[in-house]
Amino acid sequence: MRVRRVIDETKLILIGIPVALWTLLPIYHMFLFSISPKESAFAGKLWPDHPTLSNFSKVFREQHHFLNFFWSQLGSSVIIAFATGALTLIVATGAAFAISRLRVKGGRLVMNLALATYFIPAAFLAVPMYKAMGSYGLLDTRTALILAMVTLASPYAIWVLKQASDKLPIELDEAAIMDGASALQLLRLVYLPLMLPSLVAIGTYAVLLAWNEYLYAFLLMSNEKEITLAVALGHFLSADDSPWELLMATGFIYALPPAAIYYAFKKYMVSGLTAGAVKS
C-alpha cells in the first residue's frame, strides 16, 4: 500500500508542476519585463542581472510619449468601472425586485430575453452599439462607454439577482406588508439587507467587466486623455519601436487592481456567480 501511495503522490506532483508553469509563465514574463532595465529586457534571461523599479517610476512620471496621459487614463478607467458598477446595481436590483417580489406581468419573458442577450457574445453587438451611440451623438464620450457597459452587464446581473431573490421566503414580504410596509419600504428594509452578498458579487462583476473591457473601449472612445488604460495599452502595438518594458510595467499596474478585487471578493464571486451555472 505504501508504494502505491508514493506513486500516487508522485503522479499528483507531476501534474502540478506543469500546471503551475503553464499558469504563471506569461504573468511572470510580464513581471520580468517590467523590472528589467531597457538594455537587458531582451536578453532572454530568467532573472535580470540588475532588477530595477525605474520602469514604474517612468510610468508614474509619464516620461514617454506613449504615457503622456497615464494618470488621466487611469482615472478614466476608474470612473468608468465604478459608474458601471453603480448603475448596473441600480438597474438590476430594480428589475429583479420588480420581477421576483412584485411579480410584474411578463417577468418571465423579460428574464428569458435577459438570459438570451447575456449569451449573445458582446463582440457581435459592438457594431450596432457603435452605430447607435453615433446616432445619439455620444461617440467619444465616457458616457457612451458607461452606457454600453451597463447594457452588457445588466442581463446577467438581473438574472443572478432574480435567482437569489427567488430564494428569499415570500412570507417575509407578506409579514412586512401586513405591518403596513409600502413597496419601497419592503425594498429598502427587507430586500436589500438580505440580498447584500449577491449585490456585492454583482457589483464586483460589473466593475471588473468595465475595467477589463477592451473592444468597446477602443471603438467608442478615441480622445487620448479620456481613453481607458486598456486602450492605451493597445496603442503600444501600433509602433515597431514600442518601449516593451514600459508597456509591461503599465500592464502590470493595470492588472493589479482587478486581481486584488477578485481575490478580496472571491468568497462572494464563487458562491454568487457560479450558483446559476452549476445548478443544472
Next chain:
Amino acid sequence: MLYPVGYGFYLARSPQSYVKLFHDPVFGQAVLNTLLFITVVVNVKFAMALFLSGFFVHERRWIRFLAVLFILPWAVPSIPTILSFRFMLNPEWGIVNSLIFKFTHADGPNWLNDRWIAFSMAGLVHIWKSLPFWTLILVTGRLAIPRDQYEAAAVDGATRWQQFRWITWPSIRNLYLTCTIISMIWTLGDFNSIYLLTGGGPSDLTHVLATLGIRYLRLDQVDMAMATIVVAMPLVLPLVYFMVRRLSKGPDE
C-alpha cells in the same frame, strides 16, 4: 439591449453586402477558423478542464494553494497577458525563441507569421485564459458527488476508470454539456485572443467572425460588418436558444 440587436438587423438589410461578403476570400477563411475555434479549441479545453478538475479535487494543502494561483489567468485582465504572450513569441528577441536557440542552436519558428502556427497560438491563449474558470466549475460539480459512493465502489473493487465511468461521469455529464455549450457561445465572441495576438494576420488569415466584423468597421464598411455578424447568427442563436431553454427551467423540473 433589444435595440442594438434590432438596429443591427436593420443595418444589414441590403442583400448586396452579403454577395460582396461571400466573395471576400478573407470571409471563407474566417468562417473556417471560427468553426475550428468552437469545435477543436473548446473541446480540447474541456478535456483539459475535466482532467484537471480530477486533479484539483485532491485534498492537499499545496493543491489548494496551486488552485489559488491557477485562477490568476481568469482574474487578471486579458490585454496585458495577451501582449505578454505576444512578446514571448517574438521571433527575434522573444523568450521562447531565445530559449530554443540556447538549447538547440537552431532558430525557432516565426510564430506569428505562419497562419496555422499563429492560429494555434491564439487557441492556446484562449485556453490559457478561460481554462481556470471551467475547471473550477467542474471541480464544484465533482465535489457535489457524495463521498460514500466512491467508498462503496472501492470496497467492491472498482478501478479508478470504473469509478469515473460509473459515478463521476453520470453525475457531472449534464454540467459538462451545459458548460461546453456556454463556452462555445462565448468562444464565438472571443475577440481579444485573436485581435491582440495576431491582429488577424498574417495577411488576414487568422480572423474569426468576431474580429472580421470589427475589421470591416475599422475600414468604414459598416454594411459588411453587419453582414458578417448576421452570418454568425445561425451559429449563435440555436446555441443561445438551447441554453435559455435549459436554464430558465427551475432546478427541480
